[in-house]
Amino acid sequence: MNNLSKKVEILEKALEREKKARKKAEDILEEKSTELYALSEALKTSNQKLSHLLKEKTNQLEDVFTNILDAYVVIDISGYVLTMNDAAIQLLGFDHKKENVNLIELVKPEFKDYTLNAFRTLYEQGTFSNYKAKLLTKNNQERIVQINASIIYDDNGKPIAAQGIARHH
Structure with missing residues (x-):
């Protein structure tokens, strides 16, 4: 009988050690979980700050582009114009604030296929440069333009617009 109570005592001690070990593991797990949550929140905040900064920089860039000479x-x-600077209004003779302007429709017929291919390249690759075509202005003047363009993406990486700088040749 003495032998049996000794075994019970050993098992009780082992159980006690196991309980303490489990408690310690749970405490560590809880601490790590709290640290992870705090890190996750910090990253979220950091991400929001970066996103805000990026929007600010984009706005600053737009201000720069609005004031450039090209x-x-x-x-x-x-292909419908969302915005353009004064130089573009003078070049094309259209004012996007007063009328709907579609840039693709201004391209002379013999440049249509080439233009559609250039746009396809733009959407697939995100940019194109040195695209040259003939456009007709509002008062039917022919303009040869060279355009460098890039895609503008939304927060999910989906193309939503394109921006370009056009030089008159």
Whole structure:
């Protein structure tokens, strides 16, 4: 009988050690979980700050582009002008604030296929440079333009617009 109570005592001590070890593991797990949560929150905040900074920088860049001497145009995915600077308004003779302007429709017929291919390249690769074409202005003047353009993406990486700088040749 003495032998049995000794075994019970050994098992009770082992159980006690196991309980303490489990408690310690749970405490460590809880501490790490709290640290992870805090880190996750810090990253979220940092991400929001970066996102805000990026928006600020984009706005600053837009201000710069609005004031440059070359024609600067932002179009939607279908080619309609969302905004353009004064140089673009003078170049094309259209004012996007007063009328709907579709840049693709201004391209002379013999440059249509080439233009559509250039746009395809733009959407697939994100940029194109040295695209040259003939456009017709509002008062039917022919303009040869060279355009460098890039895609503008939304927060999910989806193309939402294109921006370009056009030089008149």
